[in-house]
Amino acid sequence: MDTIFTRGPSLNNRLTLALVLSVLLIFVDHKLEGFKSTRVYLNSLMSPIQYLANLPGLILSESAQRLTSKEQLLAENQTMSNQLLLMSEKLQQFDVVVKENEQLRSLLQAPRRQESRKMVAELMAVDKNPYSQQVVINKGAIDGVYLSQPVIDDSGIVGQVMEVGSTNSRVLLVADVTHAIPVRSLRNDIRFIATGSGSLNELYVEHVPHSVDIQEGDLLISSGLGSIFPEGYPVARVTQVVRDESRPFARVIVTPTASLDRLRHLLLLWHEDDDDGGTSDEIDSDIEPEDNVVEELEDA
Template identity: 90%
Template sequence: MDTIFTRGPSLNNRLTLALVLSVLLIFVDHKLDGFKSTRVYLNSLMSPLQYLANLPGLMLSESAQRLTSQEDLLAENQKLNNQLLLMSEKLQQFNVLAKENNQLRELLQAPVRTEARKMVAELMAVDKNPYSQQVVINKGAIDGVYLSQPVIDNEGIVGQVMEVGSTNSRVLLIADVTHAIPVRSLRNDIRFIATGSGTLNELYLEHVPHSVDIQVGDTLISSGLGNVFPEGYPVAEVTRVIRDESRPFARVIVSPLANLDRLRHLLLLWNSKDAENEDNTQEKNTTNTDEENDA
């Protein structure tokens, strides 16, 4: 006797239909970007679950900190005080150099760099895909985060924002194979393109001629080209230079200066133009509010 469960299309027809629908959805998403808003909504929907998943770790971290001995706290406090004293001395020199730099720019009629807006963010999750180097942070659209926004840590450039949700965002690390950043050598100002290798501790310099003056130990900083990363932030240090004359270009391997494998607190940077536009908008809103109150 036939049952209702044996009726319907065959398994081969169902498999073919599923494959066709999958290919169609991939094409619409990749070429037409038809599910961009859907991904934003799903990302916002998943953010509470990510906060809940991080809650046990935060509780354990706080418990461990409370169990730290008094001697360790005193030693750490003394170390931090020493570091603060050293940084204060460097800050004094930096303030003098900054004033001199602004005076020289005024004499040369060069534009003076304005202080950019910054915001501290915290790491929420790490992408477990071995072929993708991405992390999730706890700042999103409600905090003013935008696509391609630069992200740094206390050592150097970490990456840029690739997806923005309401309360969190996804950051593409500079070590990802799809990421590239324009850099220049701090020693001689020669410009390069640093691309990710897929591993956290290596980057490659693309198309470096054999005759280029580059040495192991050279520090590479952001060049400011591309209008994504601001100029002058540390990126990487040259670790290996292989000049094989049988190849058209030298093979240059560099190591990121940012602690990509130990990220916790990050710093979001705003473009100076975006900060000025935001300030102008806030001033305009304040003026309109004052005029309404006067009326």
């Protein structure tokens, strides 16, 4: 006959067993990648829930757009027309620079840069963890998204894909404390490593000797090293350089060029040697998000 009060394992034994199982699962997941496929399936199962959670915001945004006054629409139309005219003028100059660059490469017998595939993605959710800077986008494996794929916005590099589901993906921002990106100064081509600080508006450039020529206002662009981010995209601008001789290295603080706190539409980039076919969301390859770099070169 079963008793009402049964005596099981002690709390210490339960705690020890839980810790051992936790360490074992962490080891299998981190070293052996035993749960990689499981995470993909779970992410796919969560996709409908994320879309449903994002639905009220989309409905409110659509309703607000329908209630916009006619005067505001006319003003926005005029502003966009002016911006389109300015960008068209810059695009004309950019076409001339591209043709001159191709001629110089032909004379030097240097390899030409191939146009890379691009795809527009939209922000779905933002990670609420204060110690992690991640976002979720509405493109996944069925769209050809892959791990470590570079992501940019209209101002510069945003981050890279860290998890891929069937219909959505998780992007690790450059501001995350675990993220680092190789960069170089547009002014003098000196190479650095920019690391995340945990704050959306601040990055660190570490291990910079006091004798290195880096100044406030310098634009840092991706160097292309590491085979993750393509070369030439804006990453950050130097905002503070503190040279304290009592410390072995200078303290360099930079601000991301991308609007990490106001993300909405993003651009996924494919490597130049990727031969995958395009999709219906693929944009025209003649529109290059490197206009900021070209503008800096023109100003110089």
